[in-house]
Amino acid sequence: MGTHAPAQRGATVTELRVTAVSGTRAGRIARPRGARGPILGAVAFTLSGALVGLLIGPVHIGLEAVARSAASQLPFLHIRSHLSATDSAIIWQLRAPRVVLGALVGGMLALAGGAYQGVFRNPLVDPYLLGVAAGAGLGATLAIAYGGQSVGSYDLLPLAAFLGAAVGVALAYALGSAGGRGTPTTLVLAGVTVVVFLTAIQTFVQQQHTQSLQEVYSWILGRLDTAGWHDVALVAPYVAVSSAVLLLHRRLLDVLAVGDDEAATLGVNVKRVRLVVVVFATVGTAAAVAVSGLIGFVGIIVPHAIRLAVGTSYRIVLPLSLLVGGGFLVLADVLARTVVSPAELPIGVVTAFFGAPFFAVVLRTSRSFT
Amino acid sequence: MIAVDSLSIELGGAPVVERVNLLVGSGEWVAVIGPNGAGKSTLLRAVAGLAPYEGSLRLEGEEVARLTRRELARRVAFVPQAPLLPPAMHVHEYVLLGRTPHIGTFGYESAGDLDTARRALERLDLLAFAGRPLGTLSGGEAQRAVLARALAQEARLLLLDEPTTALDLGRQQQVLELVAGLREHGDLTVVCAMHDLTLAAQYAERLVLLSGGQLVADGKPGEIATEPLIAEHYGADVRVIEHAGTVAVVPVRRR
Numbered sequence: 288m289g290t291h292a293p294a295q296r297g298a299t300v301t302e303l304r305v306t307a308v309s310g311t312r313a314g315r316i317a318r319p320r321g322a323r324g325p326i327l328g329a330v331a332f333t334l335s336g337a338l339v340g341l342l343i344g345p346v347h348i349g350l351e352a353v354a355r356s357a358a359s360q361l362p363f364l365h366i367r368s369h370l371s372a373t374d375s376a377i378i379w380q381l382r383a384p385r386v387v388l389g390a391l392v393g394g395m396l397a398l399a400g401g402a403y404q405g406v407f408r409n410p411l412v413d414p415y416l417l418g419v420a421a422g423a424g425l426g427a428t429l430a431i432a433y434g435g436q437s438v439g440s441y442d443l444l445p446l447a448a449f450l451g452a453a454v455g456v457a458l459a460y461a462l463g464s465a466g467g468r469g470t471p472t473t474l475v476l477a478g479v480t481v482v483v484f485l486t487a488i489q490t491f492v493q494q495q496h497t498q499s500l501q502e503v504y505s506w507i508l509g510r511l512d513t514a515g516w517h518d519v520a521l522v523a524p525y526v527a528v529s530s531a532v533l534l535l536h537r538r539l540l541d542v543l544a545v546g547d548d549e550a551a552t553l554g555v556n557v558k559r560v561r562l563v564v565v566v567f568a569t570v571g572t573a574a575a576v577a578v579s580g581l582i583g584f585v586g587i588i589v590p591h592a593i594r595l596a597v598g599t600s601y602r603i604v605l606p607l608s609l610l611v612g613g614g615f616l617v618l619a620d621v622l623a624r625t626v627v628s629p630a631e632l633p634i635g636v637v638t639a640f641f642g643a644p645f646f647a648v649v650l651r652t653s654r655s656f657t
Numbered sequence: 658m659i660a661v662d663s664l665s666i667e668l669g670g671a672p673v674v675e676r677v678n679l680l681v682g683s684g685e686w687v688a689v690i691g692p693n694g695a696g697k698s699t700l701l702r703a704v705a706g707l708a709p710y711e712g713s714l715r716l717e718g719e720e721v722a723r724l725t726r727r728e729l730a731r732r733v734a735f736v737p738q739a740p741l742l743p744p745a746m747h748v749h750e751y752v753l754l755g756r757t758p759h760i761g762t763f764g765y766e767s768a769g770d771l772d773t774a775r776r777a778l779e780r781l782d783l784l785a786f787a788g789r790p791l792g793t794l795s796g797g798e799a800q801r802a803v804l805a806r807a808l809a810q811e812a813r814l815l816l817l818d819e820p821t822t823a824l825d826l827g828r829q830q831q832v833l834e835l836v837a838g839l840r841e842h843g844d845l846t847v848v849c850a851m852h853d854l855t856l857a858a859q860y861a862e863r864l865v866l867l868s869g870g871q872l873v874a875d876g877k878p879g880e881i882a883t884e885p886l887i888a889e890h891y892g893a894d895v896r897v898i899e900h901a902g903t904v905a906v907v908p909v910r911r912r
Contacts, residue, residue, distance in 0.1 A: 539762070542754055545742075549735070551706065552706070553755070553810070554729070555726060594745075
């Protein structure tokens with residue numbers, strides 16, 4: 288055999304033996320790790336986004352004044368800020384927390400989306416797949432409809448949204464893994480079932496309390512405008528822990544790409560990895576949703592754009608999603624509060640406005656879409 | 658290497674493998690043959706830890722069901738009939754996945770792991786393809802990539818489920834020659850499920866015939882690949898031709 292094989296089909300067996308014996312042919316393979324260039328680029332993108340978020344607003348405050356004000360906060364430099372008390376409050380009490388919250392929420396949604404896509408081996412799923420959004424929506428609706436005056440004062444709304452999200456995903460997971468299955472397909476179907484069911488309850492509650500419609504609707508569209516450092520402090524611990532756990536799983540998500548059975552024969556406990564990733568992606572998403580409402584598309588477009596730009600390995604997709612998602616949402620928020628200034632667009636409208644056309648382009652151009 | 662004692666497997670309530678006894682020695686090449694639905698794949702999947710079973714199934718003296726995923730993956734490399742090849746994943750990344758059981762849960766590949774993967778690529782003459790996406794490979798090249806991943810796993814038992822089914826004649830021989838070549842170094846044990854009886858008889862040292870979930874014959878290729886056994890269990894009319902110390906199975910049309 289072999290001697291008549293077409294050359295481009297690879298070597299014949301005879302040639303193979305020669306290669307194996309000589310064994311010295313040059314050939315290095317590199318560890319598929321997070322390339323430094325894209326990471327630095329993403330860091331630069333996020334920092335520029337944050338700077339734009341600090342500088343742009345109805346009140347004009349220049350770059351130099353902001354920089355001096357920032358430097359004056361540092362000890363031992365003895366730099367004096369030129370900002371008035373009002374301008375200083377605008378920068379540090381209004382814009383800065385909003386920028387940080389946007390970065391945390393956007394980064395968390397994009398990272399959770401990327402992680403969900405990994406464990407479900409489907410580039411089209413988003414972090415709301417298993418009922419986070421529907422559960423949070425129901426929780427928020429219940430809080431607004433029945434919470435009365437106490438909603439604003441005791442963080443009842445974010446708490447209810449968080450609990451609703453957790454219950455929604457727990458239901459979907461229990462349903463999808465009943466009978467020892469827990470395959471991506473059964474979980475997705477269970478998620479769809481739970482979403483339909485919870486949405487039905489939410490609609491019913493809204494119908495019974497029509498006075499709450501406006502407030503529920505505005506919550507569902509998503510917003511960062513109520514921010515203040517309080518919301519940042521509320522969400523930051525969840526984002527930090529969830530991100531750390533998800534990033535630790537990025538090599539394992541690459542192994543899952545070959546399917547549950549093959550990943551198992553490579554020594555991976557597939558069900559445990561899937562459970563841990565879903566739990567932490569859900570906790571992070573639920574915390575983000577609890578303070579910002581339902582901001583759509585970030586969890587799909589950001590990881591997807593990154594795959595198109597730098598490849599599909601989760602080792603690079605996950606850290607870049609965290610960084611780029613943060614920068615993206617901060618910039619989306621800048622648009623949300625400037626386009627129809629002094630009014631504000633819901634940020635969910637901005638992300639959907641850019642998300643939908645982006646998706647159409649991806650669908651038309653990408654062939655390796657499964 | 659493998660000691661199977663009264664092994665039974667049910668899938669969805671139906672018995673697929675029934676009370677099979679089988680011993681495979683270290684370094685052997687055993688082909689599991691039998692008609693469709695005989696339980697060949699299921700038997701292999703049980704050895705790979707993918708199918709719950711009754712009875713006893715020991716690898717190097719240890720019960721498969723008691724080994725952790727990682728312990729099992731260091732002993733057994735499994736090549737399924739239709740491996741899932743992520744089209745955008747590069748060949749070298751794919752082969753590196755074979756090192757998974759040797760890497761800590763949250764760890765990364767060591768220089769030694771990279772070197773093992775490189776040698777696996779070299780052994781299967783894939784160095785030139787290392788940077789290619791899996792989606793661009795031909796059937797034969799893809800099968801070599803899967804073998805390279807299994808080789809990088811450095812397991813002493815290699816399970817192949819229908820390794821030649823999707824390949825043309827030349828590529829079938831090439832893949833089996835590669836497996837034969839892998840056995841020349843070290844004491845690799847190979848168990849493969851096969852449909853092509855001629856290739857099974859020519860490459861394997863021993864054939865095991867499964868039919869209806871039961872082990873019905875076990876022996877040297879010349880003893881198992883016989884006209885009466887094949888007629889009985891495959892319902893096929895064949896002539897068995899002896900050639901250069903081995904046999905070829907030729908289907909003939911009923912007249």
